[in-house]
Amino acid sequence: MIAGDLHAEVEAFLYREARLADEFQLDEWEALLTDDFHYWVPAGRIVGEPAEQLSYLNDNRTRVATRIRQLKTGKRLSQLPFSPMRRIISNIEVSDLGDDEISTKANFVIYEIAAQSTGELRVWPGHAQYRLRRVDGTLQMSAKWVELVTAEIGQRNLTFLI
Amino acid sequence: MRKALKPWGLFSEERIMFRFMGIDYVQLVQGDRIHASLLHDPDAFAEEMDRIFIRGWVFVGHESEIKLQGDWVTRQLGNESVIMVREHDDSVNVLANRCAHRGTTLCWEHQGNSSFFQCTYHNWRFGLDGAVRAIPFPDGYTNPKEQLGLDRAGQIDSYRGFVFVNLDGSAGPLDEHLGAAGYDLIDRLCDLSPTGRIDLSKGWIAHRVQSNWKLWPESDSDGYHVGFVHASMSAATDTYYDEVAVGGDAVSSSRAVDYGNGHIELDFRPSYKSELSWLGVTRDKVQGYYEALATRVGVESAEKMLWEGPPHAFLFPNLFLGELVIAIVEPLGPGEMIHRHTSVQFEGVEKDFNQRLLRQTEAAVGPASFITSDDAITAERIQLGISGTHRSWAQENRGWIDLSRGLHREEVDETGTRLSDASDETTNRGFWRRYLEVMTRSVPM
Numbered sequence: 001m002i003a004g005d006l007h008a009e010v011e012a013f014l015y016r017e018a019r020l021a022d023e024f025q026l027d028e029w030e031a032l033l034t035d036d037f038h039y040w041v042p043a044g045r046i047v048g049e050p051a052e053q054l055s056y057l058n059d060n061r062t063r064v065a066t067r068i069r070q071l072k073t074g075k076r077l078s079q080l081p082f083s084p085m086r087r088i089i090s091n092i093e094v095s096d097l098g099d100d101e102i103s104t105k106a107n108f109v110i111y112e113i114a115a116q117s118t119g120e121l122r123v124w125p126g127h128a129q130y131r132l133r134r135v136d137g138t139l140q141m142s143a144k145w146v147e148l149v150t151a152e153i154g155q156r157n158l159t160f161l162i
Numbered sequence: 163m164r165k166a167l168k169p170w171g172l173f174s175e176e177r178i179m180f181r182f183m184g185i186d187y188v189q190l191v192q193g194d195r196i197h198a199s200l201l202h203d204p205d206a207f208a209e210e211m212d213r214i215f216i217r218g219w220v221f222v223g224h225e226s227e228i229k230l231q232g233d234w235v236t237r238q239l240g241n242e243s244v245i246m247v248r249e250h251d252d253s254v255n256v257l258a259n260r261c262a263h264r265g266t267t268l269c270w271e272h273q274g275n276s277s278f279f280q281c282t283y284h285n286w287r288f289g290l291d292g293a294v295r296a297i298p299f300p301d302g303y304t305n306p307k308e309q310l311g312l313d314r315a316g317q318i319d320s321y322r323g324f325v326f327v328n329l330d331g332s333a334g335p336l337d338e339h340l341g342a343a344g345y346d347l348i349d350r351l352c353d354l355s356p357t358g359r360i361d362l363s364k365g366w367i368a369h370r371v372q373s374n375w376k377l378w379p380e381s382d383s384d385g386y387h388v389g390f391v392h393a394s395m396s397a398a399t400d401t402y403y404d405e406v407a408v409g410g411d412a413v414s415s416s417r418a419v420d421y422g423n424g425h426i427e428l429d430f431r432p433s434y435k436s437e438l439s440w441l442g443v444t445r446d447k448v449q450g451y452y453e454a455l456a457t458r459v460g461v462e463s464a465e466k467m468l469w470e471g472p473p474h475a476f477l478f479p480n481l482f483l484g485e486l487v488i489a490i491v492e493p494l495g496p497g498e499m500i501h502r503h504t505s506v507q508f509e510g511v512e513k514d515f516n517q518r519l520l521r522q523t524e525a526a527v528g529p530a531s532f533i534t535s536d537d538a539i540t541a542e543r544i545q546l547g548i549s550g551t552h553r554s555w556a557q558e559n560r561g562w563i564d565l566s567r568g569l570h571r572e573e574v575d576e577t578g579t580r581l582s583d584a585s586d587e588t589t590n591r592g593f594w595r596r597y598l599e600v601m602t603r604s605v606p607m
Binding site for chain 2: 043051056058063070152155159162
């Protein structure tokens with residue numbers, strides 16, 4: 001059993017992470033990350049060794065910094081303007097791994113408008129696995145792995161923070 | 163008298179009707195401009211799927227995807243779903259993904275391994291060669307079994323693992339289609355591998371784009387847009403594209419090349435300012451690779467190849483040789499397509515080296531990438547821009563797309579290859595010249 005206060009703390013973290021991503025508060029989102037952060041969106045299920053696979057996205061900390069820097073140039077056509085979007089997070093499970101390491105799983109649905117081109121509403125259902133770490137008393141995110149329900153049929157523009 | 167209807171054919175009377183009522187490609191595809199209606203006209207799309215994807219040569223896949231006997235992958239070639247399979251004698255076959263009995267899709271997964279294909283409707287069973295193997299309650303049939311097999315590609319040919327098909331079998335041989343340049347471009351990629359062999363079995367990633375398929379051969383080989391569409395990539399990263407394309411003709415000495423037959427290249431070789439620029443490393447980081455390459459091709463060739471890197475080229479109509487990425491252009495409808503890509507993997511290198519190629523591919527190409535995601539949005543914006551045009555506007559001088567850039571400085575060499583500055587629309591014109599040839603050539607009745 002996870003103590004109620006840890007579950008509530010993790011839940012609050014996930015909601016905040018989701019809101020910062022939805023609102024393109026890029027610096028604030030980046031501030032949630034540890035120096036060894038790993039961001040992964042596989043082309044199928046979350047299985048196997050990420051480094052050995054060709055994925056939609058497989059960012060180490062340096063590359064995610066580049067991703068954010070590109071979004072902030074004001075010239076990133078595929079996010080010009082930023083997609084209006086909101087995500088709902090649910091089915092949150094929390095495992096305390098000890099040593100200030102926490103593993104978390106959740107389901108999500110994102111509703112996004114393709115404001116850069118067709119203007120259509122796009123729906124992105126999926127599952128995310130997070131690794132959180134308590135650093136100086138506050139939670140930070142050291143991994144976010146995202147498994148899309150649509151992983152195997154291909155994607156439209158995926159240049160927002162999923 | 164009416165001729166009998168042949169597979170893929172049309173009645174001669176209907177062909178004459180086409181002349182009068184159909185699309186006048188000669189009017190719509192001119193040397194320095196094309197009519198925008200061709201990018202969304204459903205009639206043009208239907209004819210392209212027939213003329214280009216059924217009657218012409220198209221890339222279907224790579225032999226490394228089906229290493230073992232019975233390995234198969236499915237692929238979409240225009241309107242046709244096909245199965246590329248390795249047979250029991252190790253040969254590669256391409257079959258219609260459609261039961262010969264009632265048309266049921268045979269394989270609905272992307273890949274697998276089977277010793278036969280069995281339809282789920284009435285359990286008809288077909289061998290890897292497409293021949294019917296077993297039919298439940300066979301007493302009900304009197305037609306010869308040979309008539310009951312799967313549709314097979316009329317012609318299959320491959321070069322260094324790249325498998326091409328001509329579904330109706332009416333095109334000339336593959337070498338007429340690829341020409342010397344097509345083979346040379348494939349050589350320039352494969353030769354970079356220490357064994358001379360590449361592997362494309364890391365899986366394909368599908369980028370779904372709401373644009374006409376023909377915008378991608380152009381986009382993939384257009385040197386003019388790089389500094390604009392990819393300005394954010396250039397600003398955010400330290401990229402070799404700065405020296406080969408972003409700065410435009412003032413900085414780069416790259417060339418736009420049209421080899422004929424619709425095969426086109428942005429030749430970056432003159433622009434690289436250091437060896438291995440295309441890999442984003444210095445030699446000491448990949449010493450093992452260099453030594454393995456030099457062992458096979460000799461030091462002099464290896465040094466040269468380290469400078470020149472892989473080609474950035476498009477082979478008509480659907481294969482992008484995107485340096486260390488291979489992509490297939492897959493039309494789904496007049497305004498819908500998939501840009502499907504995988505990462506080139508070399509044989510005979512350390513694991514770290516191929517992982518570098520995977521990471522480089524993820525950065526460059528796909529829906530979450532730093533580069534082609536912006537091309538996709540651009541293609542979608544073009545599609546929105548041209549979607550109201552109609553082919554009847556051509557005479558009224560409305561709805562044209564200008565492709566005249568650099569026409570005055572284009573050179574033609576002794577082989578007929580056209581060359582110009584990298585930002586010139588020589589590559590775009592090369593694609594459309596071939597398009598016009600294919601869409602207007604007479605089809606055997």
